[in-house]
Amino acid sequence: MYGGGLYLNGQLITDLVIPDGVTELGDYVFQGCSSFTSISIPDSVTSIGVRTFAVCGGITEIVIPDSVTSIGDGAFNGCTSLVKINLPGGVTSIEDSAFMYCYALEEVAMEGAVTSIGDDAFSQCSSLTEIAFSADVLYIGERAFQDCTRLASISIPDRATRIGARAFYRCESLTSFTIPDGVTRIEYNTFQDCTSLASVTIPNSVTSIGSAAFARCTSLTAVAIPDSVVRIEESAFSGCENCIQTEGGVSYVDDWVIDCDRAVTTVSLRGDTAGLADSAFDVCWLLTEVSLPEGMKSIGDAAFSGCSSLASIVIPSSVTRIGEQAFDGCRSLIEITIPESVTFIGAGAFSDCVRLTDVVFEDPEGWFLASEADDTSGPDLSGRSLSDSETAARFLKDPYVDYCWKRS
Secondary structure: OEOOEEEEOOEEEOEEEOOOOOOEEOOOOOOOOOOOOEEEOOOOOOEEOOOOOOOOOOOOEEEOOOOOOEEOOOOOOOOOOOOEEEEOOOOOEEOOOOOOOOOOOOEEEEOOOOOEEOOOOOOOOOOOOEEEOOOOOOEEOOOOOOOOOOOOEEEOOOOOOEEOOOOOOOOOOOOEEEOOOOOOEEOOOOOOOOOOOOEEEOOOOOOEEOOOOOOOOOOOOOOOOOOOOOEEOOOOOOOOHHHOEEEOOEEEEOOEEEEEOOOOOEEEOOOOOOEEOOOOOOOOOOOOEEEOOOOOOEEOOOOOOOOOOOOOOOOOOOOOEEOOOOOOOOOOOOEEEEOOOOOEEOOOOOOOOOOOOEEEEOOOOOEEEEOOOOOOOOOEOOHHHHOOHHHHHHHHHOOOOOOEEEEO
16 A cells, blocks of 8 residues: 555556455455455455545445444445445444544445444534434434534434544534434533524423533524423523523523523512523622522522522422532522422532521431432431531531432
Protein backbone atom coordinates (compact mmCIF):
# COMPACT_ATOMS: atom_id res chain seq x y z
CA MET A 1 0.00 0.00 0.00
CA TYR A 2 1.34 3.41 -0.96
CA GLY A 3 -0.20 6.91 -0.87
CA GLY A 4 -3.71 5.61 -0.14
CA GLY A 5 -3.60 2.98 -2.89
CA LEU A 6 -3.14 -0.79 -2.84
CA TYR A 7 -0.81 -2.17 -5.53
CA LEU A 8 -0.39 -5.70 -6.83
CA ASN A 9 2.60 -6.34 -9.10
CA GLY A 10 2.87 -2.59 -9.62
CA GLN A 11 -0.78 -2.28 -10.63
CA LEU A 12 -3.10 0.02 -8.64
CA ILE A 13 -6.15 -1.91 -7.45
CA THR A 14 -9.46 -0.08 -7.80
CA ASP A 15 -11.86 -3.04 -7.80
CA LEU A 16 -11.08 -5.24 -4.83
CA VAL A 17 -12.10 -8.90 -5.12
CA ILE A 18 -11.58 -10.85 -1.89
CA PRO A 19 -10.91 -14.54 -2.61
CA ASP A 20 -13.49 -17.17 -1.71
CA GLY A 21 -12.53 -19.06 1.45
CA VAL A 22 -11.56 -15.99 3.46
CA THR A 23 -13.65 -16.00 6.66
CA GLU A 24 -12.55 -12.83 8.44
CA LEU A 25 -11.53 -9.37 7.28
CA GLY A 26 -9.14 -8.17 9.96
CA ASP A 27 -8.96 -4.92 11.88
CA TYR A 28 -7.61 -1.95 9.87
CA VAL A 29 -6.60 -4.22 6.98
CA PHE A 30 -7.83 -1.93 4.18
CA GLN A 31 -8.02 1.33 6.11
CA GLY A 32 -7.15 4.34 3.99
CA CYS A 33 -7.27 2.55 0.63
CA SER A 34 -8.82 5.52 -1.10
CA SER A 35 -8.26 4.05 -4.59
CA PHE A 36 -10.97 1.40 -4.10
CA THR A 37 -14.20 2.10 -6.00
CA SER A 38 -15.84 -1.29 -5.53
CA ILE A 39 -15.38 -4.27 -3.22
CA SER A 40 -16.57 -7.86 -3.72
CA ILE A 41 -16.89 -9.86 -0.50
CA PRO A 42 -17.42 -13.65 -0.82
CA ASP A 43 -20.05 -15.68 1.04
CA SER A 44 -17.33 -17.30 3.13
CA VAL A 45 -16.73 -14.08 5.14
CA THR A 46 -18.46 -14.00 8.54
CA SER A 47 -16.93 -10.94 10.15
CA ILE A 48 -15.65 -7.50 9.16
CA GLY A 49 -13.23 -6.07 11.71
CA VAL A 50 -12.60 -2.75 13.39
CA ARG A 51 -12.06 0.04 10.82
CA THR A 52 -11.51 -2.57 8.09
CA PHE A 53 -12.60 -0.20 5.30
CA ALA A 54 -12.32 3.09 7.19
CA VAL A 55 -11.40 6.11 5.05
CA CYS A 56 -11.83 4.22 1.79
CA GLY A 57 -13.17 7.38 0.24
CA GLY A 58 -13.70 6.03 -3.30
CA ILE A 59 -16.22 3.26 -2.50
CA THR A 60 -19.75 4.12 -3.67
CA GLU A 61 -21.54 0.87 -2.89
CA ILE A 62 -20.75 -2.38 -1.18
CA VAL A 63 -22.79 -5.57 -0.93
CA ILE A 64 -22.31 -7.41 2.34
CA PRO A 65 -23.13 -11.12 1.98
CA ASP A 66 -25.66 -12.88 4.18
CA SER A 67 -22.85 -14.88 5.77
CA VAL A 68 -21.62 -11.79 7.68
CA THR A 69 -22.80 -11.67 11.30
CA SER A 70 -20.36 -9.14 12.75
CA ILE A 71 -19.31 -5.65 11.62
CA GLY A 72 -16.72 -3.97 13.85
CA ASP A 73 -16.41 -0.46 15.27
CA GLY A 74 -15.75 2.12 12.57
CA ALA A 75 -15.74 -0.52 9.84
CA PHE A 76 -16.82 2.00 7.16
CA ASN A 77 -16.02 5.22 9.02
CA GLY A 78 -15.03 7.95 6.59
CA CYS A 79 -16.20 6.18 3.41
CA THR A 80 -17.23 9.57 2.10
CA SER A 81 -18.52 8.36 -1.31
CA LEU A 82 -20.57 5.40 -0.03
CA VAL A 83 -24.18 5.89 -1.17
CA LYS A 84 -25.91 2.64 -0.20
CA ILE A 85 -25.34 -0.13 2.30
CA ASN A 86 -27.21 -3.36 3.11
CA LEU A 87 -27.04 -5.02 6.49
CA PRO A 88 -27.67 -8.77 6.18
CA GLY A 89 -29.99 -10.75 8.42
CA GLY A 90 -27.25 -12.15 10.63
CA VAL A 91 -26.05 -8.74 11.83
CA THR A 92 -27.64 -7.95 15.19
CA SER A 93 -25.77 -4.78 16.12
CA ILE A 94 -24.36 -1.76 14.34
CA GLU A 95 -21.22 -0.95 16.25
CA ASP A 96 -19.86 2.43 17.32
CA SER A 97 -18.90 4.79 14.49
CA ALA A 98 -19.60 2.08 11.90
CA PHE A 99 -20.76 4.57 9.22
CA MET A 100 -19.66 7.86 10.76
CA TYR A 101 -18.63 10.52 8.22
CA CYS A 102 -20.25 8.67 5.33
CA TYR A 103 -21.39 12.01 3.94
CA ALA A 104 -22.92 10.58 0.73
CA LEU A 105 -24.85 7.73 2.37
CA GLU A 106 -28.51 7.91 1.28
CA GLU A 107 -29.89 4.46 1.89
CA VAL A 108 -29.50 1.85 4.63
CA ALA A 109 -31.29 -1.50 4.27
CA MET A 110 -31.64 -3.57 7.45
CA GLU A 111 -32.66 -7.11 6.63
CA GLY A 112 -32.41 -8.76 10.04
CA ALA A 113 -32.99 -8.42 13.75
CA VAL A 114 -30.71 -5.48 14.58
CA THR A 115 -31.13 -4.82 18.31
CA SER A 116 -28.65 -2.00 18.93
CA ILE A 117 -27.22 0.98 17.08
CA GLY A 118 -23.94 2.10 18.57
CA ASP A 119 -22.59 5.49 19.54
CA ASP A 120 -21.91 7.70 16.48
CA ALA A 121 -23.07 4.86 14.20
CA PHE A 122 -24.43 7.22 11.52
CA SER A 123 -23.14 10.52 12.85
CA GLN A 124 -22.42 13.11 10.14
CA CYS A 125 -24.26 11.13 7.44
CA SER A 126 -25.57 14.38 6.01
CA SER A 127 -27.21 12.83 2.90
CA LEU A 128 -29.33 10.30 4.80
CA THR A 129 -33.01 11.26 4.42
CA GLU A 130 -34.78 8.34 6.06
CA ILE A 131 -34.06 5.06 7.75
CA ALA A 132 -36.27 2.06 8.55
CA PHE A 133 -35.30 0.18 11.67
CA SER A 134 -35.64 -3.47 12.42
CA ALA A 135 -38.59 -4.10 14.75
CA ASP A 136 -36.08 -5.55 17.23
CA VAL A 137 -34.09 -2.37 17.94
CA LEU A 138 -33.80 -1.83 21.70
CA TYR A 139 -30.98 0.69 21.98
CA ILE A 140 -29.89 3.76 20.01
CA GLY A 141 -26.49 5.03 21.07
CA GLU A 142 -25.19 8.48 21.88
CA ARG A 143 -24.84 10.78 18.85
CA ALA A 144 -26.06 7.90 16.66
CA PHE A 145 -27.57 10.30 14.08
CA GLN A 146 -25.94 13.57 15.10
CA ASP A 147 -25.67 16.04 12.21
CA CYS A 148 -27.76 13.94 9.84
CA THR A 149 -29.02 17.25 8.54
CA ARG A 150 -31.30 15.81 5.80
CA LEU A 151 -32.92 13.15 7.95
CA ALA A 152 -36.61 14.06 7.74
CA SER A 153 -38.34 10.85 8.79
CA ILE A 154 -37.49 8.18 11.30
CA SER A 155 -39.60 5.59 13.09
CA ILE A 156 -38.33 3.97 16.26
CA PRO A 157 -39.83 0.56 17.18
CA ASP A 158 -41.99 0.39 20.30
CA ARG A 159 -39.61 -2.14 21.84
CA ALA A 160 -36.80 0.42 22.13
CA THR A 161 -35.91 1.25 25.73
CA ARG A 162 -33.09 3.77 25.41
CA ILE A 163 -32.17 6.64 23.10
CA GLY A 164 -28.73 8.02 23.89
CA ALA A 165 -27.70 11.61 24.52
CA ARG A 166 -27.40 13.77 21.37
CA ALA A 167 -28.81 10.92 19.32
CA PHE A 168 -30.54 13.36 16.93
CA TYR A 169 -28.57 16.51 17.68
CA ARG A 170 -28.76 18.99 14.79
CA CYS A 171 -31.06 16.83 12.64
CA GLU A 172 -32.33 20.03 11.07
CA SER A 173 -34.85 18.37 8.71
CA LEU A 174 -36.58 16.14 11.26
CA THR A 175 -40.21 17.31 11.51
CA SER A 176 -41.86 14.91 13.97
CA PHE A 177 -40.87 12.22 16.43
CA THR A 178 -42.68 9.64 18.54
CA ILE A 179 -40.73 8.40 21.52
CA PRO A 180 -41.31 4.66 22.11
CA ASP A 181 -43.33 3.51 25.11
CA GLY A 182 -40.35 1.70 26.63
CA VAL A 183 -38.15 4.79 26.98
CA THR A 184 -38.02 6.20 30.54
CA ARG A 185 -35.68 9.15 30.03
CA ILE A 186 -35.07 11.69 27.27
CA GLU A 187 -31.33 12.25 27.53
CA TYR A 188 -29.51 15.57 27.42
CA ASN A 189 -29.26 17.33 24.02
CA THR A 190 -31.18 14.51 22.34
CA PHE A 191 -33.05 16.82 19.94
CA GLN A 192 -31.12 20.05 20.39
CA ASP A 193 -31.10 22.27 17.29
CA CYS A 194 -33.68 20.15 15.44
CA THR A 195 -35.01 23.40 14.03
CA SER A 196 -37.76 21.80 11.90
CA LEU A 197 -39.15 19.61 14.67
CA ALA A 198 -42.80 20.67 14.95
CA SER A 199 -44.27 17.86 17.03
CA VAL A 200 -43.04 15.30 19.52
CA THR A 201 -45.01 12.61 21.33
CA ILE A 202 -43.79 11.75 24.82
CA PRO A 203 -45.26 8.56 26.34
CA ASN A 204 -46.28 7.95 29.95
CA SER A 205 -43.18 5.81 30.46
CA VAL A 206 -40.89 8.87 30.50
CA THR A 207 -39.99 10.10 34.00
CA SER A 208 -37.28 12.67 33.24
CA ILE A 209 -36.24 15.06 30.46
CA GLY A 210 -32.54 15.90 30.28
CA SER A 211 -30.82 19.25 30.03
CA ALA A 212 -31.14 20.98 26.64
CA ALA A 213 -33.04 17.95 25.34
CA PHE A 214 -35.15 20.17 23.05
CA ALA A 215 -33.06 23.34 23.14
CA ARG A 216 -33.54 25.62 20.13
CA CYS A 217 -36.24 23.45 18.55
CA THR A 218 -37.67 26.66 17.14
CA SER A 219 -40.55 25.03 15.21
CA LEU A 220 -41.93 23.22 18.25
CA THR A 221 -45.32 24.78 19.00
CA ALA A 222 -46.69 22.54 21.75
CA VAL A 223 -45.51 19.69 23.95
CA ALA A 224 -47.73 17.50 26.10
CA ILE A 225 -45.71 16.49 29.15
CA PRO A 226 -47.17 13.27 30.63
CA ASP A 227 -48.02 12.85 34.30
CA SER A 228 -45.20 10.30 34.63
CA VAL A 229 -42.52 13.03 34.37
CA VAL A 230 -41.06 13.97 37.77
CA ARG A 231 -38.01 15.95 36.64
CA ILE A 232 -37.19 18.37 33.84
CA GLU A 233 -33.57 19.44 33.80
CA GLU A 234 -32.17 22.90 33.19
CA SER A 235 -32.60 24.45 29.72
CA ALA A 236 -34.55 21.43 28.44
CA PHE A 237 -36.70 23.77 26.30
CA SER A 238 -34.36 26.75 26.04
CA GLY A 239 -35.00 28.73 22.87
CA CYS A 240 -38.32 26.97 22.12
CA GLU A 241 -40.12 30.30 22.08
CA ASN A 242 -43.15 28.97 20.19
CA CYS A 243 -44.08 26.44 22.88
CA ILE A 244 -43.37 28.60 25.94
CA GLN A 245 -46.21 30.51 27.60
CA THR A 246 -45.36 33.35 29.99
CA GLU A 247 -47.74 34.48 32.74
CA GLY A 248 -46.87 36.94 35.49
CA GLY A 249 -43.16 36.68 34.77
CA VAL A 250 -43.23 32.86 34.91
CA SER A 251 -42.51 30.70 31.84
CA TYR A 252 -44.34 27.42 31.30
CA VAL A 253 -44.07 24.51 28.89
CA ASP A 254 -47.39 22.71 29.18
CA ASP A 255 -47.97 22.56 32.96
CA TRP A 256 -44.32 22.79 34.05
CA VAL A 257 -42.53 25.96 35.17
CA ILE A 258 -39.23 26.15 33.31
CA ASP A 259 -38.01 29.71 33.95
CA CYS A 260 -38.93 33.13 35.30
CA ASP A 261 -38.16 36.82 35.11
CA ARG A 262 -35.36 37.34 37.64
CA ALA A 263 -36.98 40.63 38.74
CA VAL A 264 -40.13 39.00 40.18
CA THR A 265 -40.86 39.65 43.86
CA THR A 266 -44.07 37.66 44.38
CA VAL A 267 -45.34 34.70 42.38
CA SER A 268 -48.59 32.77 42.39
CA LEU A 269 -48.33 29.76 40.13
CA ARG A 270 -51.12 28.43 37.93
CA GLY A 271 -53.43 25.96 39.60
CA ASP A 272 -52.52 23.21 37.12
CA THR A 273 -48.76 23.46 37.71
CA ALA A 274 -47.30 19.95 37.79
CA GLY A 275 -43.72 20.77 38.72
CA LEU A 276 -40.78 23.13 38.74
CA ALA A 277 -37.96 22.37 36.33
CA ASP A 278 -34.37 22.53 37.52
CA SER A 279 -33.22 26.13 38.19
CA ALA A 280 -36.73 27.49 37.53
CA PHE A 281 -36.34 30.36 40.03
CA ASP A 282 -32.62 30.26 40.71
CA VAL A 283 -30.96 33.55 41.69
CA CYS A 284 -34.29 35.40 41.95
CA TRP A 285 -32.74 37.58 44.65
CA LEU A 286 -35.84 39.77 44.98
CA LEU A 287 -38.35 36.91 45.35
CA THR A 288 -39.97 37.15 48.78
CA GLU A 289 -43.15 35.16 48.33
CA VAL A 290 -44.26 32.26 46.16
CA SER A 291 -47.50 30.29 46.21
CA LEU A 292 -47.24 26.66 45.09
CA PRO A 293 -50.55 24.95 44.20
CA GLU A 294 -51.84 21.65 45.54
CA GLY A 295 -51.38 18.95 42.92
CA MET A 296 -47.81 19.94 42.15
CA LYS A 297 -45.51 16.94 42.51
CA SER A 298 -41.90 18.03 42.04
CA ILE A 299 -39.48 20.81 43.00
CA GLY A 300 -36.49 20.59 40.70
CA ASP A 301 -32.77 20.75 41.41
CA ALA A 302 -31.68 24.30 42.31
CA ALA A 303 -35.28 25.43 41.77
CA PHE A 304 -34.95 28.24 44.35
CA SER A 305 -31.17 28.31 44.64
CA GLY A 306 -29.89 31.77 45.53
CA CYS A 307 -33.35 33.17 46.39
CA SER A 308 -31.82 35.00 49.32
CA SER A 309 -34.94 37.06 50.11
CA LEU A 310 -37.36 34.14 50.30
CA ALA A 311 -38.41 33.99 53.96
CA SER A 312 -41.15 31.35 53.87
CA ILE A 313 -42.70 28.80 51.56
CA VAL A 314 -45.44 26.17 51.91
CA ILE A 315 -44.69 22.90 50.14
CA PRO A 316 -47.94 21.32 48.89
CA SER A 317 -48.94 17.93 50.32
CA SER A 318 -48.78 16.49 46.78
CA VAL A 319 -45.02 17.04 46.32
CA THR A 320 -42.97 13.83 46.28
CA ARG A 321 -39.55 15.14 45.25
CA ILE A 322 -37.36 18.03 46.43
CA GLY A 323 -34.31 18.20 44.17
CA GLU A 324 -30.64 18.70 44.89
CA GLN A 325 -29.77 22.23 46.06
CA ALA A 326 -33.45 23.12 45.69
CA PHE A 327 -33.25 25.84 48.39
CA ASP A 328 -29.49 26.31 48.46
CA GLY A 329 -28.61 29.84 49.58
CA CYS A 330 -32.13 30.77 50.75
CA ARG A 331 -30.57 32.74 53.58
CA SER A 332 -33.82 34.30 54.80
CA LEU A 333 -35.66 30.98 55.16
CA ILE A 334 -36.39 30.29 58.83
CA GLU A 335 -38.82 27.39 58.87
CA ILE A 336 -40.28 24.81 56.52
CA THR A 337 -42.58 21.79 56.71
CA ILE A 338 -41.77 18.62 54.77
CA PRO A 339 -45.10 16.98 53.86
CA GLU A 340 -45.74 13.28 54.34
CA SER A 341 -45.90 12.91 50.54
CA VAL A 342 -42.18 13.72 50.12
CA THR A 343 -40.01 10.62 49.64
CA PHE A 344 -36.85 12.23 48.23
CA ILE A 345 -34.74 15.24 49.29
CA GLY A 346 -31.67 15.80 47.12
CA ALA A 347 -28.17 16.43 48.37
CA GLY A 348 -27.60 20.01 49.49
CA ALA A 349 -31.30 20.84 49.25
CA PHE A 350 -31.02 23.24 52.21
CA SER A 351 -27.31 24.04 52.14
CA ASP A 352 -26.34 27.58 53.10
CA CYS A 353 -29.80 28.20 54.60
CA VAL A 354 -28.06 29.94 57.51
CA ARG A 355 -31.24 31.03 59.32
CA LEU A 356 -33.15 27.77 58.92
CA THR A 357 -33.75 26.47 62.46
CA ASP A 358 -37.16 24.83 62.28
CA VAL A 359 -37.92 21.90 59.95
CA VAL A 360 -41.07 19.89 60.62
CA PHE A 361 -41.30 16.40 59.10
CA GLU A 362 -44.95 15.35 58.92
CA ASP A 363 -43.68 11.77 58.76
CA PRO A 364 -40.25 11.46 60.40
CA GLU A 365 -40.10 7.67 60.11
CA GLY A 366 -38.41 5.56 57.44
CA TRP A 367 -35.78 8.05 56.23
CA PHE A 368 -32.29 6.91 55.24
CA LEU A 369 -29.18 8.51 53.77
CA ALA A 370 -28.11 7.69 50.20
CA SER A 371 -24.79 8.57 48.60
CA GLU A 372 -26.40 8.51 45.15
CA ALA A 373 -29.94 9.34 44.08
CA ASP A 374 -30.47 5.78 42.77
CA ASP A 375 -29.36 4.04 45.97
CA THR A 376 -32.08 1.92 47.56
CA SER A 377 -30.55 1.63 51.01
CA GLY A 378 -28.19 3.41 53.38
CA PRO A 379 -27.75 4.44 57.02
CA ASP A 380 -31.09 5.01 58.72
CA LEU A 381 -32.05 8.34 60.22
CA SER A 382 -33.71 8.20 63.61
CA GLY A 383 -37.40 9.06 63.48
CA ARG A 384 -37.08 10.30 67.04
CA SER A 385 -34.35 12.74 66.04
CA LEU A 386 -36.32 14.02 63.04
CA SER A 387 -39.35 14.54 65.26
CA ASP A 388 -37.46 17.41 66.83
CA SER A 389 -37.67 20.36 64.39
CA GLU A 390 -34.40 21.95 65.48
CA THR A 391 -32.48 18.67 65.16
CA ALA A 392 -34.07 18.04 61.74
CA ALA A 393 -32.96 21.49 60.55
CA ARG A 394 -29.43 20.89 61.79
CA PHE A 395 -29.23 17.46 60.13
CA LEU A 396 -30.38 18.86 56.77
CA LYS A 397 -27.69 21.56 56.87
CA ASP A 398 -24.92 19.65 58.62
CA PRO A 399 -23.65 16.92 59.00
CA TYR A 400 -25.88 15.21 56.40
CA VAL A 401 -26.15 18.02 53.85
CA ASP A 402 -24.20 16.13 51.16
CA TYR A 403 -26.45 13.08 51.20
CA CYS A 404 -29.69 12.37 49.42
CA TRP A 405 -32.48 11.75 51.90
CA LYS A 406 -34.90 9.01 50.91
CA ARG A 407 -37.90 7.48 52.61
CA SER A 408 -38.76 3.84 52.13
